[in-house]
Amino acid sequence: MKIDFLTLFPEMFEGVLGSSILKKAQEKNAVEFNVTNFREFSSNKHQTVDDYPYGGGAGMVLTPQPIFDAVGKLKETSKAAPRIILVCPQGERFNQRKAEELAGIDHLIFICGHYEGYDERIREHLVTDEISIGDFVLTGGELPSMVIADSVVRLLPGVLGNVDSPLQDSYSSGFLEHPHYTRPSDYNGMKVPDVLLSGNHQLIEEWRLKESLKRTWQRRPDLLEARELSEDQKKWLEQLKKEDE
Incomplete structure (x- = not known):
């Protein structure tokens, strides 16, 4: 499996992806993680990725261009159509059944946003799944994307030492x-x-x-x-x- 994270704060992933089961999963070649700062895809000379919302309102909104271009680049190396996951409070509630479903996909791309939200065109024309890990709001999508990835990767064949372990987990x-x-x-x-x-x-x-x-x-x-x-x-x-x- 290949898992890509699009984020403005790639340093947040270092400890989690480099520890415990997720680290072992990489060593066993069960999964490949890549973290990309989508600010690098901004066409703006100042590399801005957000702007004020049309119609007014509080906060800043992520613009579509950097995220569309970043996902387009990642899809070029994908052997099959990836699942593009937007982590947000409005999404489908994540559960073990969803983890089992995603564990059967070869390529996952997580879009981790910040600020007030995303331009709606990202939701409508780019993502395949919107997922929430609970009825609360976090600063950004980095933490929930790592939670989901951890839940999915431990289900991959050979990742856990005992093949029966995931079958006996709560909810499974x-x-x-x-x-x-x-x-x-x-x-x-x-x-x-x-x-x-x-x-x-x-x-x-x-x-x-x-x-x-x-x-x-x-x-x-x-x-x-x-x-x-x-x-x-x-x-x-x-x-x-x-x-x-």
Whole structure:
């Protein structure tokens, strides 16, 4: 996979892309990151990339020319049509399903804006996806673009050490993930559940499924509304509700 970031602040990406899983993913040749300052594509002699909005109003608006030209240049080296992602508060809410969808794309281009917003022609005629990571406003698109990239890259084949890890993540299964424990089994009187020490893998798997369902029901019941439950899961859920009465 190839991921390009168009930004006015390329230095913001150095620590994140050069650390942890994202660094390992590059070393394994699973992904190639490129960060481009789209100010370099400005045709203005002062390299300005923003201007006052028509009709008046607060703030400055990013002009279309530098971004259109920067994306055009990146597309020249793309083997297939890239997904061009605008990160903004008005976009589709990002979730695990979207991450899985984007993980199957060969080339992603993130447009990271600043200031008041973008010229609307960028939205209408250039981008393929508008994505928001939540109902709040940030200074720019750099942080959310890195959040999305991290979520996507960890799903690529060979990036994580255990191939089952992404399949067990919260949201991947439709439920929140079950609790985890490690050594020691007794820490200051706080003990690991006996079932996890039993060695009975069938009972352990059942416990994990029940705990996953319980945690989802307690913390994110909205996730259960759109999911079809098995008969066992329905029974467990009814039992949980009775215990809570």
